[in-house]
Every structure is written in C-alpha cells, then in structure tokens.
Amino acid sequence: KPSTGDWQLFSTLKTNGTLDSYQQKIMQKWSIKDYNNVDYPSDKLFFESFMKFEPAIKGNFGQGLLELKNRAISENVSYIETQLSTIPTVLDTDDLTKFNSRLRKLALAKDEKAILTTLDSVYSSLLKKEAESYAKDFNTNFVTKLHKDLKIDDKQFTMRYQNFVLRFMEPVDLFKNLVIAFISADGSPLIAGVNIVSPEDGATSMKDYWLHMLMFKYCHSRYPAVKYAMHAGELTLGLVQPEELTWHISAAVYTAGANRIGHGVDLAYEKDSYDLLRYMAKKSIPIEINLVSNEFILKVKDSRHPLTLYKEFGVPIVISTDDAGILRTNMTEQYVLLAKRYKNVSYTDIKQYVYNSLHYSFIKDEGVKKQLLKDLDFRFKTFEANFPMK
Helix, strand or coil: CCCCCCCCCHHHHHHCCCHHHHHHHHHHHHCCCCCCCCCCCHHHHHHHHHHHHHHHCCCCHHHHHHHHHHHHHHCCCCEEEEECCCCCCCCCCHHHCHHHHHHHHHHHCCCHHHHHHHHHHHHHHHHHCCHHHHHHHHHHHHHHHHHHHCCCCCCCCEEEEEEEEECCCCHHHHHHHHHHHHHHHHCCCCEEEEEEECCCCCHHHHHCHHHHHHHHHHHHHHCCCCEEEEEECCCCECCECHHHHCCHHHHHHHHCCCCEEEECCCHHHCCCHHHHHHHHHHCCCCEEECHHHHHHHHCCCHHHCCHHHHHHCCCCEEECCCCHHHHCCCHHHHHHHHHHHCCCCCHHHHHHHHHHHHHCCCCCCHHHHHHHHHHHHHHHHHHHHCCCCC
C-alpha cells in the first residue's frame, strides 16, 4: 500500500510493471540499501527498520531461520547465537505501575539496596501472576517446536537463541519481561541466554540505564546459571552528553555482571578505562566487535574504533554482524574489514577470534561445544593445508 492511496495486489503491480520499484522502495525502508548519509539519521534508520518489517515476521520465523542457517553454511559458519523473539505475554501489571515512579526515585538517589528490595516485591507479584507459564509456553510451543520441526541442528550447523528485552519500556514492564526471559533461559537448553536491546541513547534507555543494570543483577541472583550479554557503550561523542560516555560499559560489567559485552564503542571515554580493560581480561569477559554496524550507526571506524585497545589489553574478542539483514552485510565482510583496516591484527589473532566465538558462546551442552570445536579444528586444518601460509 502506498503512503497515500488504496491497497493494491502484488499481481496488479506486476502487471503494470511497478512491482520492482515497490520492492526497491521497501528495501530502502527495511535496510540501509541506497542510503546516502544525508536524507535521514543513520541510527534512526537502523533502529526504526525493525518496526517497519515486523508485520512481515509473523508466520515466517521458520523461513527466516532456515535462511540464516543456509547463509551461515555457505560462509563456513558452524554456529550462530541469534535473538529470536520477545516472549509474548498478556500478564497484567496495572496494579504494579506504582512501582515505576518508586524505582526511578530510588535510582536517582542511587539506593541500590532499596531498589533490590523493591524488585523483590515486584518479582513475588509476578510469580503469583503465573509469569512462569509464559516462559514454559514459549519454550515448548514455539522455540523447541520450531527448532525441531525445522531440523536446525545437523553435522554442519548448530543454532542457539537469546531472549531479549527492550530498553525503552517502563521499569515494571521491562522487569516483567526480563524475569520471564530469565525463567525461559533457565528452563531450556536451546535458550542460551538473555540480552537487552534498543537504542542506548534513547530517553528512557538513558534515564533508566543504571536501574536496568540492577534488574539484571537481581535476576542473576534468582537464576545464577543463566548467562547474559549486554549491548553497552554503543555511544559516541555528539550522540549523548560527554558525561554519559563515562560509565555504561563499567555498569554493565561491574554492576550487572554481564558475561559478554556487545559494541563497547565508547570505551576510551570510560572512567578508569584501563582498570576496566584489565578486569575484563582477567575475568575473561569478551567484547563483541561489530565493525559494519558501528561504522553505519555511530560513524566510528578505523583508528576511532576501540578494537585495538581491547586487543592490547588482552580482552577476548569475538566478531559479529549485529544485524546482517538491515546492514546488508555478512560475517565474511566483518573479517575482511578486520584484516584490511587493522594491520596489527595477525592471522593468528583472527584465528583466535574465530575460536573465541565458540569458547565464549553460551552453549549449555559441553558435548555440543566440544564437537563444534573439533569440527573447527578440522576446518582450519583443511584450510591451512590448501592455502599458502607465510
């Protein structure tokens, strides 16, 4: 349907010769295709794309997962940990909305103890409202069924999933979703962990950032076996006030206790950044590097990117795409850019980053991880035997 006018059938568009034009226009709205760096802010284009193609997702999860799998196999990728879906819930929290203002007031006062006590009260109420049932239904009737029906795992490929919550939600609703996400991850071998997404520079994201860290800390205390990655430090100068660049990664690491950090672009602006780097290296907290994403959304690349800092301090590095579809990229391009732009990154380093993707994955079954590592050994042996190494 055009922005103004009547609905039209695809067959009609094809007949009158305008179908291809509409397809191109859709791709320009759903991805960065033909983006000219002028008409619209790059960060808004990226994050707004998700809502634009959401109507096309329903009923097509299976097709999407199979495309991810086939594309991964064609790129010689044996494992993907992907964010699949938020967990559907109609759990009524109207009687708990009073806690929104209380939690924010306590966060403003930096009263961690009172916040955790308040979250405990909300948590008890959520359990009484049968929050667990939504997690169990999601695990059994959606994730497990989809995974098995599609025969996702085989000798060539393995996939696991991350639950995620959205930063822009009100505190109680976000916490509700986070609790259910943790319950789900705790109860399924296919749900590898939990994440938090959406623009980090959004008004609610910024206002409630520290509160969100405490929510993760609380959920970890309830479900200590659940691992979680966190988008943190996906910021740069000009996007937020300079003071806001100094603490997001630290809060995700020290307060929330994240097992992996995604992006971490504003590292150089972090207070006591060297101590943070040493801590991440000592505790083996990897950084997920997203070169194409950071270049498009934040305009950060080459020497402005903190990749070299993480490398020099021995922080484990893994390479990822962020969102290959919207960014119209793939895993191969990430490694090509890595090798081309950073001359201090050797073949040995790149090889280690590939292994890190498995070593620091959230795969729960050690047997599965062991087999994937064995397969990776074979793939590298085959590659190196047929490639002139110097």
